[in-house]
Structures are given as structure tokens and as C-alpha cells.
Amino acid sequence: MIRRVRTTCRARFVSLGRVSVTIRHAQPSDYGRVIQHVNAWWGGREMAPMLPQLFFLHFEGTSFVADDGDGRLAGFLVGFLSQTDPDDAYVHFVGVAPEQRGSGLGRELYERFFAAAREAGRSTVRCVTSPVNESSIAFHEALGFEVDRVATDYDGPGEDRVLLLKRLG
Numbered sequence: 001m002i003r004r005v006r007t008t009c010r011a012r013f014v015s016l017g018r019v020s021v022t023i024r025h026a027q028p029s030d031y032g033r034v035i036q037h038v039n040a041w042w043g044g045r046e047m048a049p050m051l052p053q054l055f056f057l058h059f060e061g062t063s064f065v066a067d068d069g070d071g072r073l074a075g076f077l078v079g080f081l082s083q084t085d086p087d088d089a090y091v092h093f094v095g096v097a098p099e100q101r102g103s104g105l106g107r108e109l110y111e112r113f114f115a116a117a118r119e120a121g122r123s124t125v126r127c128v129t130s131p132v133n134e135s136s137i138a139f140h141e142a143l144g145f146e147v148d149r150v151a152t153d154y155d156g157p158g159e160d161r162v163l164l165l166k167r168l169g
Contacts, residue, residue, distance in 0.1 A: 021074045021105060023112055026063035031056040033073050034065070034095070041095050051078065051093050062089065062116050064109055074100045077109040081120050089117035091127040110143055114168055123168050128154065128161040140164050 026034075031053045038048045055063060059080040066075040075096040082088035091113060096106045117125055129136040131150060141147075145164040154161035 020069050021066040021100075021108075023064055023066045023108060025060050026056055026065045026076065026078065027060060028053070028056045030065050030076070034076050037073060037097070038095060041098060055080075055092060062113065062120075064112050066105055066109060068100070073097065075105045075109055077113055079113045079116075079125075081117070081122060082126075086121070087123045089113070089120070089122040089125045091125060106139065107143060114166075118168050125166045125168060127164050129164065131160050131162050137162060137164075140166075 034056075035048055035051060035053075038051055039046060055078045059078065062080050063078045064076065065073065068074040076094070077091060078093040079089060079091040082090055091110070094106060094109060096103075096109075114125060125145075126148075127140065127145070128151075129140065131137075137147070143166065145166040148163040148165045151161050151163055153159060154163075
């Protein structure tokens with residue numbers, strides 16, 4: 001049975017040391033604001049095709065956008081509840097503006113997702129990253145993720161991925 005999930009996570013003002021942001025559920029209208037930054041935030045890599053608009057249309061309740069005090073996009077997290085495994089939730093894409101990195105915003109976005117996953121009865125959060133992205137692996141481990149395995153050809157020939165999981169307490 002598929003049901004629409006709307007968590008009780010409301011927009012919330014968060015002070016993260018040197019930066020103050022408002023974190024709220026993503027809306028379809030946020031897609032344009034997010035997608036225009038994706039390639040630049042990844043150092044010019046062509047990442048935008050990995051984030052189609054459907055995520056903003058169908059996963060509002062488990063996706064989040066952070067705006068700084070001036071209303072500029074500071075970060076986002078796109079995640080969803082697994083339709084295959086009722087214990088799992090999945091983080092598909094996370095981005096933090098380069099000037100906000102190190103502020104704790106990435107951690108706060110994940111904490112919001114963890115809360116939404118728990119509220120929906122999920123006990124495990126999963127995500128993937130590239131084996132060469134050592135900073136991503138370290139960040140996820142600092143959040144309590146563990147490496148489940150390295151999957152050869154996960155995203156096609158030569159596209160290995162590190163599969164990460166976090167058990168929610």
C-alpha cells in the first residue's frame with residue numbers, strides 16, 4: 001500500500017553558529033532554485049541530470065530546503081521512503097552552498113530527514129556515493145553511517161558506488 005507521507009516537520013529557523021537558516025519541506029516551486037546551483041556546487045561536474053523534477057513533485061514530505069536569512073538557497077536534501085523495503089528510507093541528493101559548508105547545515109538537513117523517516121516507521125537510512133569522494137564518505141561516517149559495501153558497476157560499467165547505511169535509534 002502506498003500512502004502519501006506528510007511529516008510534522010514544520011519550517012524551522014535554525015542558528016548554526018555563523019549562519020542562520022530556515023529549513024522547510026521542499027515544494028515543486030523549489031526545483032528551479034535548486035537545479036540552477038547543482039552543477040556549480042559540485043565544482044562544474046554535470047550533476048543536474050541526476051536530480052529530475054519528479055523528486056520535488058512526489059517527495060515533498062521527505063525532502064527539505066534551507067534558505068539563509070536573505071532568502072537565498074543555502075542547501076537542500078532530497079530523500080524518500082523506500083517502496084520496496086518498509087524499513088528503509090533513502091537520501092538521493094544533498095547539497096550545501098559552498099559558503100555554508102562546515103556550518104552544520106548538512107548535518108541539520110540529515111537530522112530533519114532522520115526525524116521524517118522515524119516518524120514514518122523507518123529504521124534504516126541508506127545512501128550511495130562514489131568511492132573517490134572521500135570527503136562524502138567521511139561526512140556520512142561522522143553522521144553515524146557505516147559502509148555496507150562497495151558495489152561494482154552499481155550505476156553502469158565502471159561506475160562503482162559505496163553503499164552506506166545508518167540504523168536509526
